[in-house]
Amino acid sequence: MSAEIKVPTLGESVTSATIARWLKQPGETVSVDEAVVELETDKVSVEVSAPEAGVLGPHEVAEGAEVEVGALLTVVEAAGAGSAAASPAAKPAPAPAPAVPAAAAPAPAGQTGGIQPPRPTSGPVARPATPPSDVQRPAHDPLPAAQKMMTEKSVEASTVGEGTGKDGRITKGDVLAFLERPAQPAEKPAPAKAPARTDDPREERVKMTRLRKTIASRLKDAQNTAAILTTFNEVDMSAAMKMRTDYKEAFEKKHNGARLGFMSIFVRACISALKEFPAVNAQIDGDDIVYRNFVHMGIAVGGPSGLVVPVLRDADQMGFAEIERSIAGFGKRARDGALKLDELTGGTFSITNGGIYGSLMSTPILNPPQSAILGMHKIMDRPIAVAGQVVIRPMMYVALSYDHRVVDGKEAVSFLVRLKESVEDPRRLLLEL
Structure with missing residues (x-):
């Protein structure tokens, strides 16, 4: 028998927490009401205790991860449980590979009839691929009438996009529709990112706690x-x-x-x-x-x-x-x-x-x-x-x-x-x- 340890109800308007640190490691013995893991919410730190004595199972969530109320954290295996419960279950044997028909072998000496023909199978028979009936054109390749209009209007095929003709070719109608669209404002260049800060070897970088971030906010x-x-x-x-x-x-x-x-x-x-x-x-x-x-x-x-x-x-x-x-x-x-x-x-x-x-x-x-x-x-x-x-x-x-x-x-x-x-x-x- 095992008892689950889940994220408890954390109070009004608090729906999640962060795993601050694990106080017990998998395989360690824990007693009833002994603190197993410390959770950090927006307001305070909360210790979650073992509901019964036994051996702690694997951590389901790593330190620093965010968990919702009710999420499974780990389990406690009851003391005296069989070793089979603590050890990983045996993996089922892999299914046998499907049989592959052997190549036709020459007939034994003295047997008439020469080489035996292969037996027909019920599966589909592979046929050679037929050559395409038409040459595949590149995407956005305009039709002649569309190309003429695009040349007159100084329009690039890439700005019109994929056409509505066969194989995505651009038609005259696609060019007309493109010309009737309202002019789009030019995209502003993305602001240059600040160069990454290089830490001095004498500095120490520490991640803000959830409480400190909440206070700041x-x-x-x-x-x-x-x-x-x-x-x-x-x-x-x-x-x-x-x-x-x-x-x-x-x-x-x-x-x-x-x-x-x-x-x-x-x-x-x-x-x-x-x-x-x-x-x-x-x-x-x-x-x-x-x-x-x-x-x-x-x-x-x-x-x-x-x-x-x-x-x-x-x-x-x-x-x-x-x-x-x-x-x-x-x-x-x-x-x-x-x-x-x-x-x-x-x-x-x-x-x-x-x-x-x-x-x-x-x-x-x-x-x-x-x-x-x-x-x-x-x-x-x-x-x-x-x-x-x-x-x-x-x-x-x-x-x-x-x-x-x-x-x-x-x-x-x-x-x-x-x-x-x-x-x-x-x-x-x-x-x-």
Whole structure:
């Protein structure tokens, strides 16, 4: 008995995948639920496991090939199966060649009648080919009347094409039909191809992963489609940092190890501002604008294959602790390549934090079909004026990139101002101010 391993259902709108690498080779023993092959889709990598224990059969698809959902990848031969199942089946003996009649042999000595005539056969008898009754003329050879007209009109036989006369010869009617055709524009010469690039010996050429190609395509589509504009503000992180310091241990103890970070503060501040300015949470659908009365918050996290944006569904219904636990889980699964496809779709607004890599300021690109994305950055001590005095405060630049087709400048700037107020005084979030 053998069990087939096929390409599983990969999620909504995903119909194919690429064989990233085979984790097991033909003939190797595999156990139940052991990963056999890694597939790469437009969004994440997926490992396909063995449905039962046994010996792995041959690979039906090579690494790097694209496969459809449901395609056969390999089989697992049940443990203890006979060796005949593992070895190739014996090939059937070739059919005997048809008998060829032997040439007539001379009669044995003493037998009268001389050489025996060959026996008649029921098959067709080959006859000598008859010579053609007519000499084959070359294709496009014009008839005399057609040749005369072509000479007068300076027309070449090759431009008229194959004629309608016998053996494809061009007739006078073919020439007249050719002359009545509308003039065809001259074909433009094909653009010269760029010379092939010669790699330097010190360079390394690596094929783009499917995920990287998808990220590149989606970001470029966003730039080509949306009217992207970015507005900036700065946030004094003093109050948020003090709250975190004062309640970090109590928060972690109360919520079973969940660590209090800045992301939950920014998520809650964004949710508060999105409720006040719903256009920032909307999207364009054809000639309509779709406004959402909920928030599915995308949180950009870095993985080994690139940036992915898992989604906190109904984030507006979550508290600080649940937000922190969910974000920590996303980060771990992204590093392990274990994010599920349904965790990466359906976001209505996104946050990306370049500050963890040291970015001081940037202009994030939209995550289609969303209409806005918030960029967080590095916290740096800077001198600022407070009540007429120059003081040193931990400051962060924040950036909101938005689709100007949906969001007006006033709404975008007001959104950032409301975010700034909430982060600089987190008590506003508790009081829903």
